[in-house]
Amino acid sequence: MKRSLNILSGLTLAAATSATAAFAVESSDPIKLTLHDWSGQLINTKIMGSILEEAGYTVEYVQADYIAQFAGLKTGDLHLAMEIWETTGREALDEATETGKVVNVGETGLMAIEEWWYPSYMKDRCPGLPNWEALKDCAEEFATAETDPMGRYVGGPVTWGGFDDERVEALELDFEVVHAGTDAALFAELESAYQREDPIILWVYVPHWAPAKYDGEFVEFPAYTPECYSDPSVGVNPNMAYDCGKPRGPIWKAAWAGLQDKWPGAYDIIEAYSLSNDEMSAMVGKADLDGVEIDTVVSDWMSANKDRWSGWIGQ
């Protein structure tokens, strides 16, 4: 038995070392990457992890809550978080970097878009879309028994912020903002309405599988500027702020401040790492809609993009 085990381990060892030239790493302690509960983040993190492993580092994945993970990043229990969204996590990220215990390692190349979104069949009932001004005339098309005659807009969980209540008021839209408690509840509403082709307008964000599964568009609000949020006089409504769309922004990588000292090589790789929205959307679609295992999606990407990630390691 021992012999067969040795053969087996020999094989795995050979497989592991043949992939890359032996690369002296600074420390063989595991670099701990955080996993959350949405596929895009899992793919993103596992690709990063695979690249680090190819470079000879040891990687460990830890399940952690999106915001609560900062506590772990500060103490060094966790080392790397691959998806901090400008739109939902910026506040927590800034708060963490201010302590000096967490560093922002830069953009992942992914751009977060968050906005009001509707399925295409609503265009027949409200022809002026995607222009936001159409919503003024056909709010009633989006009404339900509870909100009638106001339209019903399903916003994200209150924790996401987003200023939708203020936006509705500033743009004088006859909509009632209903907050879904979680991401899952939000998209359950969409799935339900879509099955019945019933009216719905809700907060959708990309990269996400929803725009791949459902046919629809984002509403085009006046473009976001920082002044629009801070200065009432700017924008369509001269008396109120928030009279524009939601900000868009990068998705950041955040790391424990000690990472650079302990694994300088790994830090450089993490810094170089970058993906595009299209790539990510395609992968998320494969995982969530076609039911492909996340690990398969990741290894497919790894074999298709060998040149790219070898370049990041070589830097």
Add this chain to the structure above:
Amino acid sequence: MKTMPRTGMLIAIGLILATILLGYFGRDLSKALDARWLVKFPSAWVIPFKTHISAAMSWLVEEAAIGPLAFTDITRAIAWLIEQPYQLVLSLLATGFITGQGPEAQVVLPAISWIVVTTAVVALGQYCRDWALAALVGGCFLYLAIFGQWDSAMVTLASVLIAVPIGAGGGLLVGIWAYRHPLGEKILSPILDLMQTIPIFAYLVPILFMFGFGPISALVATIIYATPPMIRITTMALKAVDPEILDFGRMAGTTDRQLMWRVLVPSASHSLMVGVNQVIMLTLNMVIIASMIGAGGLGFDVLAALRRLDIGAGFEAGIAIVVLAIAVDRLSQAFAERMGQVHHVNPGSWITRHKRSAMVLVLLVLTWVLGQFSPLLLAYPESQTITTGAFWDNAVKYLNVNYFDTFEAIKVFFLHWFLLPIKKTLLGIPWPWAIAMLTLLGWRAGGWRLALMCGVMSGLIVVTGLWSKAMVTVYLCGASVILATIIGVPLGVLAALNRRAGVAINLFIDTLQTLPSFVYLIPVVMLFRVGDFTAMIAIVLYALAPAVRYAAHGVRSVSHELIEAGQVSGCTRWQLLRHVRLPMALPEILLGINQTIMLALSMLVITALVGTRDLGQEVYIALTKADTGRGLVAGLAIAFIAIIADRLVNAGAKGARIRFGLES
């Protein structure tokens, strides 16, 4: 009704009416009097408890130290202690033993094969009771393999195998300590109340700070949540041991230690097992929340499946949790029963005495050796798994497309005639009046101590500035409890009177209690949209169980003489139920409602996930913002509501028992 004279009755009715009227017109009244502070507590008067708590917590985590040892060093050491056995069990069941790290990792020994684990539980089932139990638990584990849930189920099982012994053992020791020291019991009681009623989300953040990230924090949170019933039941069970047994033990000249472990604990073992069962159930209840902070396993599968709206996959993982719960629960009960019996030791060598263990060990070695050549022996082949996922997706879709209008009509009816009036009334009651009424109620039900407690606790909720959120909480839970009682008590009575219905109802209730609520929450959102009605359905489904169980128990335990007396005096079945069974079962039914209230409050944090605006949401927001103080304050407010309700209902139940001569 002798204890309450006629005028007292009239005053009570008058006060209730006044409260309702005041509530219904409270908003207009406060506007007319220009005294909005009556319904809305001014923010300037709020005492900022949350900032103080946050500051205290960061001091504890960052600076507190005993000599050279920082507080976090101690908690981290505890985490390390728990981690060792956990890693061992996890390696055995799920990951296998690995040396080296990263690319150099080598599998020294793979995890125990599914064949061996299944055989082992079958053997254990047969050893503990009979082949029927063996078939049941074997079937449960086969289900996990066939439905492709094996790997996740083993991760979950590993955490259960660690959390349950710590929870049950620790609970037993603390319970014994409380039994020996009456003062200890007095100190412990409020702490246990808080442990059971503060939502886990409220103390998740400090736990992460203290115990680090990953499965250990999840285990600690699980243990905190699951241990209190064990402590309570231990103290109660030890007190209930027949004094004659105690005297007999003393006469036999036992030491204190012997008396405890050889006499008291064995005689109380039956009740103690109820505690262990509770620990197991609560541990499995925590699986989803634990997976949010790194426990992995089945809970994570449920969460991840529902995030991609894969209802079928979520449902299957949820059922796997139920199946695992059933297997672990039945096995542990049978095991305890077996331990309580006297055994004859068969003569012969070790192998002839331990046929089953020997067989399992041989099988283990065989699968490890042969597994090198045939992976089938180590892991259940993926191609042979089956799934019913599509069926569940289609079922929900069918209901949604064809019956949505009906659902909508039901919902609108309930909102207009039931939920919204309650909400308006409760939110309109001026807070000084509400505190006064609660205090009065406390005084009537349980004397000045209870009155003081009700007054102080509701006052504290007011000064934290959470009054209106607390009222939304009371409204949501209150409406759900009313509905759960209306549905649950008749079901319980039916279960008690009709054997066949009883079996079916019991199975239904067991499933509802162990199936993670998240599994049905998302389909309910699809059919009823987000909002209070959806939250109410989720709460009712979860909190139904005790209403049914206690009602059934109460009706069953009405004494036969009373029923015979009723029959002799010519009661019809209906009269018998109305005039004999139900009144006699009332104290039990009240206790059931009490438990229903507790469960309803513990669901609050889950309902925050479908967008309610109550204290649960406050706790949830605090969690996502990692705001320790805010979470704990809201958590404490929930605990206060729970404790007030618990004390009042208990006092009421006691009053009812005294009235019916069941207790003096």
